[in-house]
Amino acid sequence: MTNTSNGTPAIEFRDVVKRFGDNVVLDKLNFSVAQGDRVTLIGPSGSGKTTILRLLMTLEEANGGLILIDGDPYTHEYKGDKWVEIPEKRRRVVRNRVGMVFQQFNLFPNMTVLENIIEAPVHVLGLSKKDATDRAEQLLEQVGMPDKRDARCTQLSGGQQQRVAIARALAMDPEILLLDEVTSALDPEIVADVLGVLRDIARTTDITMLLVTHEMQFAREVSNRVLMFDHGQIVEEADPETMFTNPKHERTQEFLKAVLGG
Amino acid sequence: MSDDLQALIDSLPDLGGAVLVTLQMTLGGAVLAMLVALVLGFGSRTRSLWVRGPSRVVIEFFRGTSLVVQIFWLFYVLPVFGFKMEALAVAIVALGLNYGAYAAEVVRGSVESVPTGQWEAATALNLGPFHKIRRVIFPQAWALMIPQLANLLIQLLKGSALAFYITLHDLYWWIDELQRDTRDTFFSYGCGLVLYFVIAYVLTWGMNWLEERAKRRLGRGTRPRLRDVFGLKPGVPTEVVRVKGGVA
Numbered sequence: 001m002t003n004t005s006n007g008t009p010a011i012e013f014r015d016v017v018k019r020f021g022d023n024v025v026l027d028k029l030n031f032s033v034a035q036g037d038r039v040t041l042i043g044p045s046g047s048g049k050t051t052i053l054r055l056l057m058t059l060e061e062a063n064g065g066l067i068l069i070d071g072d073p074y075t076h077e078y079k080g081d082k083w084v085e086i087p088e089k090r091r092r093v094v095r096n097r098v099g100m101v102f103q104q105f106n107l108f109p110n111m112t113v114l115e116n117i118i119e120a121p122v123h124v125l126g127l128s129k130k131d132a133t134d135r136a137e138q139l140l141e142q143v144g145m146p147d148k149r150d151a152r153c154t155q156l157s158g159g160q161q162q163r164v165a166i167a168r169a170l171a172m173d174p175e176i177l178l179l180d181e182v183t184s185a186l187d188p189e190i191v192a193d194v195l196g197v198l199r200d201i202a203r204t205t206d207i208t209m210l211l212v213t214h215e216m217q218f219a220r221e222v223s224n225r226v227l228m229f230d231h232g233q234i235v236e237e238a239d240p241e242t243m244f245t246n247p248k249h250e251r252t253q254e255f256l257k258a259v260l261g262g
Numbered sequence: 263m264s265d266d267l268q269a270l271i272d273s274l275p276d277l278g279g280a281v282l283v284t285l286q287m288t289l290g291g292a293v294l295a296m297l298v299a300l301v302l303g304f305g306s307r308t309r310s311l312w313v314r315g316p317s318r319v320v321i322e323f324f325r326g327t328s329l330v331v332q333i334f335w336l337f338y339v340l341p342v343f344g345f346k347m348e349a350l351a352v353a354i355v356a357l358g359l360n361y362g363a364y365a366a367e368v369v370r371g372s373v374e375s376v377p378t379g380q381w382e383a384a385t386a387l388n389l390g391p392f393h394k395i396r397r398v399i400f401p402q403a404w405a406l407m408i409p410q411l412a413n414l415l416i417q418l419l420k421g422s423a424l425a426f427y428i429t430l431h432d433l434y435w436w437i438d439e440l441q442r443d444t445r446d447t448f449f450s451y452g453c454g455l456v457l458y459f460v461i462a463y464v465l466t467w468g469m470n471w472l473e474e475r476a477k478r479r480l481g482r483g484t485r486p487r488l489r490d491v492f493g494l495k496p497g498v499p500t501e502v503v504r505v506k507g508g509v510a
Contacts, residue, residue, distance in 0.1 A: 059382050088391075095388045106383035109480045110401040119397065120387035154481030165383075172387060 008071040010035040010176055010208040011056065017064035018051055018232075025051050026232040028065065033225075035070075035175070038202055038209040040219035040240070043229030044255060049212045051232075053178040056210070057100045058091060069094050069176070096124070099174030103181040105161040107153040107168070113140070114149045117168045125172065132171070139167035143197045159190030163197055170201070177201075179211045183218075191215070198222065216260060220244055228252045269443040270453065273436065280436035284461065287353045287422040287432065292415055294358025295365050302362065303369025304395070317366070324363035329421055332356045337428040353425035361418045365411060372407035373399060405476035412469035416462045423458075433457060 009032035018026040025048045033039050041049040054060040055067060058075060064083065067074045074094045076085055107116050117139065118132035127135070140146050143163040153161060162182060169177060179198065183191040195218045202209065202222045213219055219226060219240060226243040228236040228251070236249040244260075247253050305317030324332070333356040337349065347355065376399050384394040423434035434454070441450035 057382070057386050059385060092388055092390075095385075098386075100386040102379060102383065102386075104379050106377075106379035108380065108383070108398050109482075110398070120389060123393055123397075124388045124390075152481035168387070 008035075009033055009068075010037070010070060011210070012068040012071070013052070013065065014068070015065035016055065016062050016067060018048070018055060018060065019063050024232060026055075026062075029232060029234070031227065031234055031237075033208060033210060035208055036206045037225060038211070038223040039225045039227060040211045040213060040223040041227050041229055042213075042216075042219065042243075042255070042259075043235075047229040048232040049229050050180055053100065053180050053210060053212060056098060056176070056178055058095060069097055096172065097175040098178065099169035099172050099176070100178040100180065101162070101165050101169050101182050103184050105158070105165045105185070107161050107165055109153055111153070112149070113145070113151050113153060113156070113164050116153060116164060117171045120168075121171050136167065136171055139170055140164075142170075142200070143167045144193070157190065158186050159193050162186060162194050166194075166197055166201070174207065176208045176210065179209065179213070181212050181214065183213070183215055214259065216244060216256075228255065230255075266444045266446050266449045269440060270449075273440055273443065276431070276436055276439070280431055280433045281457070281461070283350065283425075283430055284419070284422055284433040286350060287357060287425055287430075288415070288419045288461075288465075290350075290354040291357030291361065291418050291422065294354060295360075295362035295414070295418065296411075298358055298362025299365030299369045302366035303373065306366065306370050307373065321363045321366050324359045325367075329356065329360045330424055330427070332360055333424055333428060349425065349428045349430045352428060353422065353430060357418055357421060361414050361421070365414055368407050368410040368414070369403070372403040372410075375406050376402045401476070402480060405473070405480055405482075408469060408473040408476055412466060412473070415465055415469060419462055419465060420458065433461075 011033040013029050013031050015028045015030060016026050017024070017028055025046075029048070029052075041052060043049055051060060055062055055075075056069075062075060066076060066078070072094055073086060075091060076083055078084075107113075108119070111119065114133065114136055117136040118127075118129065121127045121132040121135065122129055137146065137149065140149060143166055145160060145163055145167075148156065148160065148164070153164065156164065162185075166182075182198070183194050186194060195215060199218070199222060201207065209222070211219065211223065221240075223240055226238060226240050227234050228243065228247070228249065230251050236243070236247060236252045238247070243252070244256065247256055302317045302321050305313050306321060308314050308317075333352060336347065336352045336356050340346065380398055380402065381394070384398045389398065422432060425432050426434040426438065437450055437454035437457070440453060441447060444450055
């Protein structure tokens with residue numbers, strides 16, 4: 001797998017197991033993502049793609065294995081032979097490096113656009129309100145919404161809410177950005193705007209990105225690696241060009257045929 | 263009838279004090295009930311069994327026992343163990359614990375009605391557990407819980423009449439005195455109905471105002487019109503509106 005110059009991947013999964021009841025979603029999954037990589041996870045529903053992002057955001061608990069961020073154990077570690085949970089206090093330090101944008105935006109309706117963006121930088125990163133506001137205004141400019149600073153989130157369209165959600169995630173200055181089907185809840189004509197914003201971020205930053213998306217053209221443009229999942233395992237891994245034009249695995253061929261309609 | 267009116271006029275000087283005692287019990291009980299509700303409501307949904315277990319036991323105990331018995335127990339039995347409280351304090355504590363136990367369920371239910379996405383977004387932003395509740399979850403749950411809390415507040419007001427039995431000179435005591443003076447049950451209890459209704463109506467206005475304000479802060483509804491605030495709306499729980507984006 002691709003590694004950085006110092007050899008430490010931004011994200012590493014070692015034998016990660018995740019079960020929901022009797023349903024094994026991830027079965028001893030191993031993979032790593034180098035710093036600055038843009039990796040798209042594709043595969044049929046239930047193949048474990050979103051679960052990977054949710055584990056990385058600690059929204060789900062693994063049932064086994066290790067997840068490492070920049071080489072640091074994140075949710076569990078081994079003490080001797082014992083697999084133990086890492087206390088919330090230590091998790092929070094690592095979690096600061098990870099940001100996530102959700103399919104359903106999940107903006108806080110009790111706050112304005114600006115308040116949504118500065119809440120965590122002020123209270124978690126300890127930025128002054130002025131610095132956080134300046135940064136928020138820059139980000140709103142970047143996502144094309146400089147005039148919506150004081151708007152209530154409920155007054156915004158889906159596309160606008162998602163752009164605010166992207167700005168909110170970026171305001172925490174994450175090293176890793178997780179994008180979970182961020183255009184799936186949007187009307188088709190708005191999808192291009194949001195993808196444009198993400199394309200811009202991919203071009204102008206070196207944030208490590210992990211995307212789950214059904215927008216194959218976008219995945220092709222933005223990512224440098226594509227991982228095809230099925231039943232909680234990586235069945236194929238390639239650069240986007242190879243993956244989308246010349247997939248090797250039969251399961252990938254079937255999936256892409258169904259998705260691309262070709 | 264003129265004798266009744268004369269008796270009413272004669273007893274008016276006591277009415278202010280009696281209403282004040284009823285209001286002290288109602289508002290004191292409500293504040294205590296809210297504190298109890300927050301502690302037990304959040305306590306009963308924590309992961310730790312050591313917090314959740316006792317919270318559930320206290321809720322079930324105070325919901326499952328009679329308010330009259332609780333008042334009598336605090337007033338007559340507790341002093342046996344060397345702990346004596348003033349009658350007003352007994353009434354406030356009993357009302358606070360009893361209605362707090364009911365309100366705890368309202369708090370728990372409302373907190374659980376806040377869309378999961380809101381919790382997840384707060385986690386993704388790395389907000390601390392207390393901060394998450396205070397700044398994100400509670401303001402949204404608050405709008406959902408007010409209608410049910412309004413119902414409980416009115417019930418608490420009416421429940422305060424039981425304090426008459428532990429020597430308090432509250433509104434019910436005043437009505438009882440009026441009945442003794444006039445020997446006219448229709449007139450005296452009629453006055454009682456009107457007075458309790460007026461207080462309950464004022465409380466309902468206050469709660470309607472709070473509800474409209476809370477909804478407005480969530481970007482739902484508009485600035486309350488007088489009709490919204492003064493109207494006697496039934497205490498129907500606010501429906502959780504789930505729209506695209508998980509915004510309630």
